[in-house]
Structure formats: structure tokens, C-alpha cells
Amino acid sequence: MVIETNNITKFYGKKIGCKDISISVREGEIFGFLGPNGAGKSTFIKIMTGLLFATSGTAKILGKPLNDISVRKRIGFLPENFKYGEWMTGEDLLSFHASLYKLDKSIVNERIKEVLSLVKLTGHEKYKLGTYSKGMQQRLGLASALLPDPDLLFLDEPTSALDPIGRKDVRDIMTELKRRGKTILLNSHLLSEVEMVCDSVAIINKGSVVIQGNMEELLKGQEKLYIHAEDINEEIINTLKKIDENLVFENNRLSMKVNGKDDVHRAASIIVNGGGKLYELKTQGTNLESKFISLIEGGDKK
Amino acid sequence: MMTIAFTTFKEALRKKMLYLIGALSIIYILLFTLITRIYANDVNRGGMINVEQINNIASQLISITGFYFSSMLVALLTIMSSIGSISSEIENGTIHSIISKPIKRYEYILGKYIGLGIISTAYATLLFVLVIIIPKINGMPVSNLMDMPSIVKGWALFILEPLTILSLSIFGSSIFRTLTNGIMVVAIYILGLIGSMMEQIGSMIGNDNLYEFGIFSSLISPFDLIYRKMISLVFSDAVITNPMSGGFNAGATSPSIWMMVYIGVYLVGLLVWAVKRFRKRDIS
Numbered sequence: 001m002v003i004e005t006n007n008i009t010k011f012y013g014k015k016i017g018c019k020d021i022s023i024s025v026r027e028g029e030i031f032g033f034l035g036p037n038g039a040g041k042s043t044f045i046k047i048m049t050g051l052l053f054a055t056s057g058t059a060k061i062l063g064k065p066l067n068d069i070s071v072r073k074r075i076g077f078l079p080e081n082f083k084y085g086e087w088m089t090g091e092d093l094l095s096f097h098a099s100l101y102k103l104d105k106s107i108v109n110e111r112i113k114e115v116l117s118l119v120k121l122t123g124h125e126k127y128k129l130g131t132y133s134k135g136m137q138q139r140l141g142l143a144s145a146l147l148p149d150p151d152l153l154f155l156d157e158p159t160s161a162l163d164p165i166g167r168k169d170v171r172d173i174m175t176e177l178k179r180r181g182k183t184i185l186l187n188s189h190l191l192s193e194v195e196m197v198c199d200s201v202a203i204i205n206k207g208s209v210v211i212q213g214n215m216e217e218l219l220k221g222q223e224k225l226y227i228h229a230e231d232i233n234e235e236i237i238n239t240l241k242k243i244d245e246n247l248v249f250e251n252n253r254l255s256m257k258v259n260g261k262d263d264v265h266r267a268a269s270i271i272v273n274g275g276g277k278l279y280e281l282k283t284q285g286t287n288l289e290s291k292f293i294s295l296i297e298g299g300d301k302k
Numbered sequence: 303m304m305t306i307a308f309t310t311f312k313e314a315l316r317k318k319m320l321y322l323i324g325a326l327s328i329i330y331i332l333l334f335t336l337i338t339r340i341y342a343n344d345v346n347r348g349g350m351i352n353v354e355q356i357n358n359i360a361s362q363l364i365s366i367t368g369f370y371f372s373s374m375l376v377a378l379l380t381i382m383s384s385i386g387s388i389s390s391e392i393e394n395g396t397i398h399s400i401i402s403k404p405i406k407r408y409e410y411i412l413g414k415y416i417g418l419g420i421i422s423t424a425y426a427t428l429l430f431v432l433v434i435i436i437p438k439i440n441g442m443p444v445s446n447l448m449d450m451p452s453i454v455k456g457w458a459l460f461i462l463e464p465l466t467i468l469s470l471s472i473f474g475s476s477i478f479r480t481l482t483n484g485i486m487v488v489a490i491y492i493l494g495l496i497g498s499m500m501e502q503i504g505s506m507i508g509n510d511n512l513y514e515f516g517i518f519s520s521l522i523s524p525f526d527l528i529y530r531k532m533i534s535l536v537f538s539d540a541v542i543t544n545p546m547s548g549g550f551n552a553g554a555t556s557p558s559i560w561m562m563v564y565i566g567v568y569l570v571g572l573l574v575w576a577v578k579r580f581r582k583r584d585i586s
Contacts, residue, residue: 049402072404079398099305100403
């Protein structure tokens with residue numbers, strides 16, 4: 001495992017920052033870390049990156065304990081609000097961060113060119129950061145995180161200031177890094193984005209992990225099928241109940257849960273073979289957003 | 303550590319505050335030059351003072367005025383450049399991308415100290431040299447009272463004062479918010495000026511309470527002590543230490559060697575304390 005945490009807990013005085021967070025992130029996967037504002041996501045990432053100290057619990061990153069700073073040479077981190085002095089140029093900033101990473105001087109210039117090209121900022125490196133837009137600053141922050149060609153990347157809201165094209169660019173970068181075997185822990189509010197790129201997710205609420213696992217597994221078995229048909233008789237309904245005994249049929253409209261495409265085909269066949277007239281059929285999978293909302297709202301009601 | 307020091311140095315050089323203090327320094331140096339020229343002209347005309355001893359005292363007063371206000375300018379620059387050196391980076395989040403790199407936290411603190419220390423030392427050296435050279439160029443008799451070994455020792459103490467203030471300011475900046483730290487450092491600096499004056503008055507009129515208050519405040523704020531030691535070294539027969547003291551005998555209140563040892567412990571101790579606190583500090 002690239003990240004393995006065991007009951008990581010952080011208290012700010014009596015206030016809970018995060019509680020008993022135990023997650024495992026495999027090598028080469030993009031792991032989404034989700035939760036509403038104030039859930040404890042940033043607290044957790046700050047513990048992982050050495051900014052905060054856990055009150056209790058243990059963790060290993062790339063096989064090393066949290067207090068081993070040598071491992072940080074292999075970690076990239078884009079903080080939520082990446083900032084640096086407006087007096088610096090983009091190139092100054094990257095040189096500074098390359099020095100902090102203790103990169104070999106012979107490769108620094110080449111590496112800076114590579115990361116600038118990767119985040120599409122080539123040609124802007126001579127300008128002062130004060131002239132950069134928010135999106136450009138975020139791209140530069142990502143470039144800085146990529147400087148050491150990290151094995152593990154922590155991205156805290158990496159696309160919050162980007163336009164749709166910028167977001168796609170960052171998604172593409174993440175996908176490319178994954179292809180190269182890098183591991184990414186992504187903290188994002190943009191659930192559709194997480195759904196698009198993440199292999200696994202953990203959803204956190206009020207400081208604790210509510211659910212975690214493989215993305216496909218989490219969303220599996222949640223598809224809904226909507227049918228508009230006429231001449232639906234009792235026999236058809238009874239046969240369809242073998243797929244979902246809780247199906248609802250009203251005003252020639254039928255809604256039921258299905259497990260995969262085979263069930264969709266079966267339902268359509270049952271209606272047509274039973275003499276029903278099928279006009280419309282559509283499926284709607286449960287997306288991450290609806291799963292997220294149901295989990296968070298469910299947790300809040302408890 | 304040197305990466306942090308170098309970047310801190312470059313950042314401090316680009317701050318507008320530095321230009322403001324630079325402009326103040328130019329005005330101050332011009333005024334100082336003007337005073338010394340007027341003095342030298344009047345002495346040469348023989349129209350003002352012609353008794354040799356009084357002449358020496360008067361030229362010494364002008365020179366000490368130069369050192370006194372120079373030390374204040376250096377303290378101002380040091381305080382202004384350092385009060386937010388760590389706290390402002392925590393407040394605006396800049397520190398997140400730095401501390402998460404493979405550097406130890408003590409390297410961050412000491413890097414800040416070295417970077418800002420170089421600025422303060424360079425500025426203090428410049429003013430010190432000008433305050434020595436300008437009276438010499440204008441042929442003031444005070445120049446003859448200073449020998450090279452004394453000047454070198456004086457310079458070492460002249461830069462020790464901002465380096466000690468810096469230590470306090472870095473310590474405060476690693477714990478408090480920028481505004482709180484600014485108020486604290488300025489208050490402690492002023493306490494030292496008042497305490498020093500109390501100590502000298504107490505010594506002169508034989509009032510133990512005033513003298514002890516002065517000593518006590520010097521333990522919290524030893525900056526003026528360093529300045530007084532510097533003056534007592536540069537002018538071995540100095541009769542005053544600052545232009546506000548109104549002619550008190552500096553020799554009687556010149557800081558002891560133990561006080562100088564205390565100052566060394568104060569400087570290093572605050573830095574060590576800052577490092578120890580910062581090593582365990584949550585950066586949220």
C-alpha cells in the first residue's frame with residue numbers, strides 16, 4: 001500500500017478534526033477523498049503532508065512512518081490555496097521549490113521546462129506571480145507538486161479555480177500520471193470529476209469515514225429503470241417483480257431497480273412478449289453525487 | 303536551510319517597507335552630514351566653541367546622536383522585516399507548500415533568521431560606517447578619539463543589537479499572529495529604552511528602586527544595553543550614551559561582561575525556544 005492509515009485522529013482542543021480514519025490506497029490508483037465542508041478532509045491531508053500532528057493513530061506513506069521527512073522527496077502536494085509571494089516569477093517559484101526538494105541542479109532547468117509544459121504554462125514563467133490569474137496560480141502549484149516526479153501526489157481541490165478546459169487538462173494530467181504508475185489522493189468537491197477519474201473513494205462526514213471502497217463496487221446495483229408502456233397486465237407485472245419485487249407501476253409508467261444491462265434486456269422482453277406496448281425505456285445509474293448526498297444526509301439525520 | 307535563507311533575503315529586498323526605510327535613512331544621513339558640516343564650519347571660524355575639552359564633548363555628542371538614531375533605524379528595519387516573517391506565511395497559507403517539502407522545521411526557522419539577519423547586518427554596517435566616516439571627512443575632533451580596534455568591537459556590538467531583536471521577533475512570529483507579535487516586539491523594545499534610562503538615572507541619583515527596575519527591564523529587553531556597551535567601547539571616555547540622557551555618566555552604567563553573556567544566552571535561547579515550539583506546532 002502507498003498510504004495506509006490506522007485510526008488517525010486529530011482533536012483541536014475538544015473539537016474533532018478527524019476521527020479514526022483508516023484508509024488504504026493502493027499503488028497506481030487515484031483515490032478520491034470526499035466530504036462536505038468542515039468534514040475533516042483537509043485536516044487529514046495536512047496530517048499526511050506533515051503540517052499537522054495526529055492526536056492518535058499511525059500511518060505509513062510509501063512504507064515510511066509520517067515523521068520520516070525523507071519520504072517527502074517522493075511526494076507532491078498541491079495545497080488548497082496555493083500561494084506564494086507576488087514578487088516571484090513563475091520560474092523563481094519553481095526553482096525555489098526544486099531547491100526545497102533538493103533536486104539535482106543538473107536536472108532542475110529541464111524539469112522546470114517539463115512541468116511548465118505539462119500544466120500548459122510555457123511562456124508565462126518569466127512573469128511575476130502577481131500577474132497570474134487564479135487558474136494560472138493553481139496550474140503553477142500543480143507544476144510545483146510535480147517537480148520531483150513524485151510517486152505519490154496529494155491534490156487538495158486542484159481544479160477549484162479552473163475553467164472547464166483547465167479542469168479537463170488537470171483530469172488528463174491525473175490520468176497520464178496514473179498510466180505512469182503514480183498514486184494520487186484527490187480531495188475535491190467536484191463529485192462528477194471524482195467519479196470520472198477515481199478508482200476508489202472514501203467519503204468522510206463529521207470527521208469520520210462513512211464509506212470507502214472501489215468506485216464500481218460502491219455504485220454497483222444502484223441502477224434504476226424507467227419504462228413508459230401500455231397494455232401492461234398482471235402477468236407482466238408479476239414476472240417483472242422477479243427482477244425487483246418493489247417496482248412501482250402507475251399511469252402506464254413503471255420504475256424498478258435493475259442490476260446491469262441484462263436486467264434491462266429481460267424487462268423489455270417480458271413486456272413485449274407479454275403483449276405490452278413499449279414506448280420508452282431509460283436507465284439511470286446512481287451517480288456519486290446521489291450516493292454522496294444520501295450518505296451525508298442519512299448521517300446527519302442520525 | 304540556505305534555500306529558505308536566500309529566498310527570505312530576496313523577498314525582504316523586494317518589500318516596499320525596505321525602500322521606505324531606505325528613504326528615511328537617506329534623509330537621516332543627509333541631516334547628519336549637514337549637522338557635522340555646520341559644526342565643523344563653526345569650529346573652524348572659532349565663533350562657537352573654542353575650549354578643547356568642550357569641543358571634544360560637543361563633537362562626541364553629535365557622533366553619539368548619529369549612532370543612537372542609526373541603532374533605532376536598524377531596529378526599525380529589523381522589526382518591520384521580521385514580525386510577520388513566519389506568522390504571515392502561516393496566515394496566508396504560503397507555508398503549506400514549504401513545510402510539506404523534505405526540510406526540517408528548524409531549517410525553516412534558522413533560514414528565516416539567516417536571511418533577515420543578513421539584511422539587518424548589512425544595513426547596520428552601512429549606517430555604522432557612515433556615522434564613523436562623515437565626522438572624519440568633516441574633520442571633527444571625535445574622529446581622533448576612536449581607534450580601529452574599538453571601532454571593530456563597536457561594529458560587532460552594533461550588529462549584535464539587531465540580531466538580538468531579530469531573535470525575539472522570529473520567536474514571536476513562530477508563535478503569535480503578525481499584529482500581536484508586532485505589538486509585543488515594539489513594546490519590549492520601548493521597555494528597554496525606558497528601563498535603560500531608569501537604570502542610568504537610578505545610578506546617578508543613587509536610587510536603588512529605579513536602578514533595579516532598569517536592570518529588570520534590561521533582562522526582558524537587553525537591546526539598549528548592547529548599544530550602551532557599543533558606545534562605551536567606541537568612546538572609552540564617553541560621558542553620555544545617548545542624546546536624550548542629558549549628560550549621565552555612561553561609565554558607571556556600562557553593561558558588565560556577565561550582562562553580555564546573558565545577551566548571548568538571550569539570543570540563542572529565544573531561537574532554540576522558537577525551534578522547539580515550532581517543531582510541534584500544527585500548521586492549519
